[in-house]
């Protein structure tokens with residue numbers, strides 16, 4: 490990594506009903522994330538956490554708000570995150586964001602998008618996060634950020650930070666998908682989104698999936714954002730997360746995937762989301778998140 494890395498903590502829990510995912514950034518820091526990345530000879534600086542609205546514990550999980558839970562809080566939080574990400578890129582640095590629930594991806598992508606004509610996105614996740622308030626079974630905005638970045642959904646979310654569409658469907662690749670809602674399946678088919686389901690990962694192997702992903706995106710994009718939801722991995726490795734799904738990607742496969750992305754040197758921004766220490770086993774999931782980051786930033790067996 491030639492660029493300077495700027496670490497941004499994004500302690501949002503507003504995109505879903507479970508408390509604790511807002512503590513994810515600190516749970517990850519407590520594994521000595523910064524020290525461990527520094528020892529890989531990467532210049533990393535922690536910019537601290539984005540300031541979040543106060544959480545109202547009594548109503549946090551209850552109010553559904555026209556099937557857009559905590560909409561105002563999600564908007565306010567993501568405006569701030571987008572600004573921070575924008576400034577980091579403007580400065581020529583590499584943004585590394587740790588969440589927080591996956592609704593923060595909307596802030597990240599909104600901050601990134603003005604710097605790229607054709608931003609690629611790799612969505613490493615059990616889910617598509619392609620719902621809007623009409624298709625969502627839950628009203629949880631963490632199940633929607635990719636749709637909104639693509640221009641679908643509530644106009645305040647679609648036009649967050651800057652008006653208009655942030656990314657194009659032909660620049661998106663989903664990896665590890667195994668829990669899609671009906672509306673998401675329709676959207677993927679209609680828009681021809683390149684999607685490696687868990688069956689594809691099993692059939693092709695993660696090596697080939699990553700090669701095909703990079704060759705699909707490399708020439709047509711001017712930057713690639715890696716959005717890694719820890720529930721993309723199997724819950725045996727990342728139990729501390731709000732929406733675990735069985736039959737996931739293994740840690741070994743993830744190691745291989747991120748080693749490949751490191752070696753290809755094609756990723757221009759990175760986020761890890763959905764670590765919830767209150768649902769975890771002795772901070773295991775935060776440890777795995779840090780390990781994944783180490784591999785991404787160049788940790789090698791040999």
Ligand SMILES: NC(=[NH2+])NCCC[C@H](N)C(=O)O
Nearest residue numbers: 591616620627629631632732
């Ligand atoms: N980022 C996540 N963990 N998203 C889970 C989304 C689950 C489900 N598809 C929903 O929209 O409610």
Ligand SMILES: [Mn+2]
Nearest residue numbers: 615616718720
């Ligand atoms: Mn997910």
Ligand SMILES: [Mn+2]
Nearest residue numbers: 591614618718
């Ligand atoms: Mn997700």
